[in-house]
Amino acid sequence: MHQLVVHFFVFLLILQAMPKQTQIIHDMFQIKGGGERLVIAMCQGLDTDLLTAHIGPNTFDLSQINGDVINLDALSRIHGIKTWRLAKAFKNLKTEQNCYEQIIYSGVASPLAVHHFPTAKNIFYCHTPPRFVYDKKSYYADGFNPLKRMAFNLLVNWFKPQYEKAIKQMDVVLTNSHYVQARIKSTTGLDAAVIHPPCDTHRFKWIAQGDYYLSMARHDDLKRIDSIIKAFLKMPDKKLIIASGGGQTDALKRIAGNAKNISFTGWLNEAKMMSLLGNCLATIYVPLDEDFGMTPVESMSAGKPVICSNHGGLLETVIDGVTGYFVSSENLVNDIIQKVNLLSNNHQASLMRSACEERAGSFDTQLFLKKLKEFL
Structure with a gap:
């Protein structure tokens, strides 16, 4: 013993x-x-x-x-x-x-x-x-x-x-x-x-086709949320919800003023953010010079198309005209307005749902881990 x-x-x-x-x-x-x-x-x-x-x-x-x-x-x-x-x-x-x-x-x-x-x-x-x-x-x-x-x-x-x-x-x-x-x-x-970053595609769910557009980006000047707000100020019949927070929150609220079609949520817990994403019409993500951009992948995973910048790593995730629309920096505000109107008409966002979900599968976590293990 x-x-x-x-x-x-x-x-x-x-x-x-x-x-x-x-x-x-x-x-x-x-x-x-x-x-x-x-x-x-x-x-x-x-x-x-x-x-x-x-x-x-x-x-x-x-x-x-x-x-x-x-x-x-x-x-x-x-x-x-x-x-x-x-x-x-x-x-x-x-x-x-x-x-x-x-x-x-x-x-x-x-x-x-x-x-x-x-x-x-x-x-x-x-x-x-x-x-x-x-x-x-x-x-x-x-x-x-x-x-x-x-x-x-x-x-x-x-x-x-x-x-x-x-x-x-x-x-x-x-x-x-x-x-x-x-x-x-x-x-x-x-x-x-x-090796593209992973997305837990099972975590993001399409819930319903709502009537609002969603911004999930951190409130930083390089994310250009101010341009999104300026676009929706010109579209009072279209709703915009701005989630998250950051150093630019107060400045963004001043730009939005008392616009009834624009609302801020502040930082949200996981469940509330998933609900907002799952119920929106589409997301808008227009950063300057983005390295990769996980937000569009998460949006597509929930079956929601993305209006996004036409440069940087976003070109490797969103398929223009299939899972969303690119907008140009040269005329950003007007381009956002044009693409919002495209998605709002004839149930276009709903028609893109299956393509979005399929595209998001290319960035699934298990695929990421499989590729990563090849280098270990």
Whole structure:
């Protein structure tokens, strides 16, 4: 009996010493965004542990993850130094080396942890090279006063070489669209393989054909919700519901004024958002320079066509005239009006339902996991 107990504890010690298979390291969980959904899908589908620098109150419930969840709680409460704090947290990560066979990195700052795992297979899922470092550096800098601009440039000069050194240590680089694949090549010189993000197609359901259009995008100026509002101000007989929230909410409400056909919901729980989506006539999503855009895929999964921008990763998801309509940036407001009228007439949105659902199946979570496992 004594020997059995000894052997049992020796077995436990050996088991603990064995390397675990996979850990995912993601920048932070601050919102309910597409990147966060992707990481949760990977954690669940691959049965992994998760390490992140921050878990906020307005993000997804991470208790659904079976593996260990480690929160470094490293996000600064001081506005403007978020990236620096995240980068420092991952760069100076205190963790046991060589305890995982594979590490999957997601985000902008998380790759800086790569030097802690020299014997692991390091896989980077790049949602985009950091825009503030590369193609949108001037866009962000122009929005700062001289003092903040100087601090911003110092951050870029400090972060860029470390980021580039880290991603060159990756064994595999993956990304979410051919559009971002080309950006990765042009900015870093690296070749990335494309695996489109996953959509839990069984979660989104067509419920009824309502009489309102739905915007689900975060309230950010690059999402151009202001143009959607301006279009519906010219169509008082058409209803628009603006869900979600963000830094631009107050400004968007001022633009909408007291228009009776435009309403704001604020942030919603999952059930209410699913109900809004399942009952709408169609969705509108017109961001500028979108990397991939999960919202149109979710909309199509619910059998709802999408009015969306005619550039970026959206060209890889929506089929113009089949699962929605593209609108041009050159005449955005009027183009939105035209496409709304097209969808509102002759039950056109209903006729697109089956094509939308079929198209969404190309981005199903199980297909995503199957493709991902080919690189593990």
